Amino acid sequence: MGKGCSINKLAGCWAAFLMLVCTFNCSSVRAQVTGATLSGTVTDPSGSIIVGADVEIKNQGTGIVRSVTTDSAGLYSAPNLIPGEYEVSVTAAGFSKAMQSNLTLSVGQQQSLNIALKVGASTQTVTVEEAAPTVELTSATLSAQVNATTVRELPLNGRDWTQLATLQPGVNTVRTQASTSSRPPTAPTADSETS
Numbered sequence: 001m002g003k004g005c006s007i008n009k010l011a012g013c014w015a016a017f018l019m020l021v022c023t024f025n026c027s028s029v030r031a032q033v034t035g036a037t038l039s040g041t042v043t044d045p046s047g048s049i050i051v052g053a054d055v056e057i058k059n060q061g062t063g064i065v066r067s068v069t070t071d072s073a074g075l076y077s078a079p080n081l082i083p084g085e086y087e088v089s090v091t092a093a094g095f096s097k098a099m100q101s102n103l104t105l106s107v108g109q110q111q112s113l114n115i116a117l118k119v120g121a122s123t124q125t126v127t128v129e130e131a132a133p134t135v136e137l138t139s140a141t142l143s144a145q146v147n148a149t150t151v152r153e154l155p156l157n158g159r160d161w162t163q164l165a166t167l168q169p170g171v172n173t174v175r176t177q178a179s180t181s182s183r184p185p186t187a188p189t190a191d192s193e194t195s
Contacts, residue, residue, distance in 0.1 A: 036083055036107065038086070044116070049074025053090055083107050
């Protein structure tokens with residue numbers, strides 16, 4: 001009797017251990033992205049990369065400045081930026097300072113911004129007034145955002161909030177409700193064929 005109880009206890013302990021291991025290994029935990037990523041290359045007028053250029057990314061709303069430096073491939077990357085309006089300035093020895101304004105970053109966005117510096121004194125500043133490109137070149141993910149104005153002005157038939165999903169790229173509606181017609185289709189009769 002004592003031997004049987006110890007085997008059952010051992011088997012129960014092993015089962016509990018295996019269940020615990022499976023719980024930790026099988027569950028995938030995905031973090032939600034709350035910030036945006038800005039990355040790109042810094043080049044000279046000939047298209048050659050500039051190593052060691054200083055890139056300052058300033059949030060216009062909060063005044064917080066993130067500073068990064070280009071690596072040996074001329075690349076810079078600034079992850080986890082708070083969504084908002086940004087101004088980017090780039091400086092390097094022997095080149096004029098370049099500034100890009102009107103850059104809007106949203107949640108989870110991976111924006112690519114390549115900057116070409118012009119040869120000149122570091123006291124000169126070249127400001128780009130046009131808007132930064134809105135096409136996400138760094139990710140193939142289909143996504144979109146629906147802002148409050150779009151929701152308010154959307155002509156929803158019956159005010160069905162699930163229809164908002166059809167505004168997103170790659171989303172198709174699924175019809176699960178059967179037809180409301182109560183009459184089944186009728187077959188043609190011999191009289192209707194002759195006339």
